[in-house]
Amino acid sequence: MSEQTSTPRPAVTGSGPRTAPALLSVEHLTVRYRLGRGMTGRARTLTAVRDVGFTIGGGRTLGLVGESGSGKSTIGRAILRLAPVSEGRIVFDGQDTAAFGRRTPLSFNRDVQVVFQDPMSSLNPRQTIAATIGQALTRHRPLSGLERDREVTHALDRVGLSGYHSDRYPHELSGGQRQRVAIARALAPRPRLIVCDEPVSALDVSTQSQVINLLMELQRELGVSYLFIAHDLEVVRHISDEIGVLHHGRLVESGPAERVYRTPEHPYTQTLLASTLVANPARQAERTARRRRLGADA
Ligand SMILES: Nc1ncnc2c1ncn2[C@@H]1O[C@H](COP(=O)(O)OP(=O)(O)O)[C@@H](O)[C@H]1O
Ligand SMILES: [Mg+2]
Numbered sequence: 585m586s587e588q589t590s591t592p593r594p595a596v597t598g599s600g601p602r603t604a605p606a607l608l609s610v611e612h613l614t615v616r617y618r619l620g621r622g623m624t625g626r627a628r629t630l631t632a633v634r635d636v637g638f639t640i641g642g643g644r645t646l647g648l649v650g651e652s653g654s655g656k657s658t659i660g661r662a663i664l665r666l667a668p669v670s671e672g673r674i675v676f677d678g679q680d681t682a683a684f685g686r687r688t689p690l691s692f693n694r695d696v697q698v699v700f701q702d703p704m705s706s707l708n709p710r711q712t713i714a715a716t717i718g719q720a721l722t723r724h725r726p727l728s729g730l731e732r733d734r735e736v737t738h739a740l741d742r743v744g745l746s747g748y749h750s751d752r753y754p755h756e757l758s759g760g761q762r763q764r765v766a767i768a769r770a771l772a773p774r775p776r777l778i779v780c781d782e783p784v785s786a787l788d789v790s791t792q793s794q795v796i797n798l799l800m801e802l803q804r805e806l807g808v809s810y811l812f813i814a815h816d817l818e819v820v821r822h823i824s825d826e827i828g829v830l831h832h833g834r835l836v837e838s839g840p841a842e843r844v845y846r847t848p849e850h851p852y853t854q855t856l857l858a859s860t861l862v863a864n865p866a867r868q869a870e871r872t873a874r875r876r877r878l879g880a881d882a
Contacts (some may be wrong), residue, residue, distance in 0.1 A: 607640055607677060608676050608777055608811070610673075610674050611637050611674075612636075613674065615658050615659075617629060638826070642807060645811075645824050648813045648827075655833040656782075658833075665684070665688055695777065696777045697771070698779045699770050700782075703766040714740075721772045742768065743798060745768070760795060771802065778809070778811075784796060800822070817856050824841040827841045827844040831850075831852045836850040837850040845857070
């Protein structure tokens with residue numbers, strides 16, 4: 585036999601190089617929350633996400649945008665197995681996560697991490713930064729005290745923090761510094777995907793740019809993929825390879841970022857884009873400043 589035998593490649597529908605299967609594939613995802621019984625005694629449900637599909641390739645970023653209540657966090661939570669998958673499937677690295685059942689494999693818990701909007705509530709206020717990072721490092725890998733200290737220093741250095749910060753408590757840091765700690769903690773288990781749920785929404789504009797630049801740098805260095813959630817199209821512009829626009833739980837538009845910004849197809853996307861371009865001088869100035877900092881040819 586002269587021909588090499590190879591396993592058939594799964595079809596690729598979206599992001600990533602054509603030859604590689606997607607790292608994450610969300611297919612026809614519908615999420616319903618149970619709301620308990622109403623006055624009539626009938627069980628009520630709320631459909632937060634309807635028939636949503638997208639893929640994220642290795643080392644790529646999908647920016648997911650939509651107004652508050654559109655279902656963005658629910659999608660992130662479903663991927664993290666914190667919200668129910670009522671219909672459809674979520675496939676990570678070729679594995680249907682429904683097959684995990686109740687026990688999420690350790691490898692998945694390591695591979696998929698999260699950064700939330702508010703690090704003040706996601707970081708333990710009674711733990712120093714070094715303790716928080718150290719704990720994240722040793723959760724999945726046994727390390728000696730010495731190795732642990734060395735790795736904590738390295739993890740903080742990688743997100744632009746120093747030894748000065750390692751003995752501080754979360755309340756002693758700025759919002760941007762806390763978010764850097766949350767990013768260092770998410771990176772500690774060497775994940776392949778990070779769900780970033782509005783990680784910069786609580787930060788001022790210049791800090792937003794710094795944190796986004798940091799995430800992009802880390803992606804180049806480590807090849808990690810992001811699902812980057814925001815309510816503002818402008819925020820995800822520079823970090824996203826693909827964009828998905830959610831409206832009332834439905835993905836009304838998705839595609840390569842450049843195409844979505846240049847020729848938005850759905851009226852809702854056009855409205856969202858227009859609202860970032862409003863004739864609001866303060867907003868315009870912010871926007872210009874942000875783009876300049878990001879080195880865009882604005
Ligand atoms: N645990 C929950 N139980 C019931 N309804 C929820 C729950 N979490 C979110 N919802 C509802 O689902 C919808 C989508 O919420 P969410 O995913 O948080 O939107 P977003 O992140 O875009 O603001 C909203 O109507 C919200 O009220
Ligand atoms: Mg949310």
